[in-house]
Amino acid sequence: MIPSLRLLYWRPSAAALVRTRALLPMAEFYNHETGDGAFRLIQKSDYARALQGARVGLCLSDHEGPMRASVEYQLLDLPVVTTEAQGGRIEMMDPAHCRVVPADPRAVADAVQELAAEEIPAGAVRASVLSRLAAHRAALPGLIRPHLQAAFDDASAGVTLDDIGKVDLWRTRDAEVIRREVDAMPV
Numbered sequence: 001m002i003p004s005l006r007l008l009y010w011r012p013s014a015a016a017l018v019r020t021r022a023l024l025p026m027a028e029f030y031n032h033e034t035g036d037g038a039f040r041l042i043q044k045s046d047y048a049r050a051l052q053g054a055r056v057g058l059c060l061s062d063h064e065g066p067m068r069a070s071v072e073y074q075l076l077d078l079p080v081v082t083t084e085a086q087g088g089r090i091e092m093m094d095p096a097h098c099r100v101v102p103a104d105p106r107a108v109a110d111a112v113q114e115l116a117a118e119e120i121p122a123g124a125v126r127a128s129v130l131s132r133l134a135a136h137r138a139a140l141p142g143l144i145r146p147h148l149q150a151a152f153d154d155a156s157a158g159v160t161l162d163d164i165g166k167v168d169l170w171r172t173r174d175a176e177v178i179r180r181e182v183d184a185m186p187v
Helices: 014-023 044-051 068-075 105-117 124-156 161-167 175-184
Strands: 057-059 080-083 098-101
Touching: 057 068, 068 080, 068 124, 080 105, 098 105
Parallel strands: 057 080, 080 098
Antiparallel strands: none
């Protein structure tokens, strides 16, 4: 269905690796093949090099947090095919160069072929995700401002995301307390 498939992944269990190799015998298991058979975590520029020549990024898990790979693909100017999922990845995708499909091999393959055949202008996918990331980055201080004001009173007025990172405000309170507050926030 898909003529070539290079997999980059987090460390799998031995059972998961055996099962996935059986399901995808023609796939290139990049983390293991570049590590002489042993798992090797692909990072930074090696990650970008590993994706050179790819036509489409695939995001196929059904439940995941933000799934950074989906954004990383787009930052590398790759269109993305994703299955319907819980988590935050679909929010960062532009329908002009991303497809959300059912978790069905034929639907995934068809979407891959469709996107690979499209003549997406160079830089369009990257520009789109950068715009979406900038909008979310700009909105975040406003979303957490009530919590900052409760903790720091007027000292939090005008605080930006860069300011938050500089003073490490994320670490000033117990992680479990922050987790409960975030879980209780309206979506």
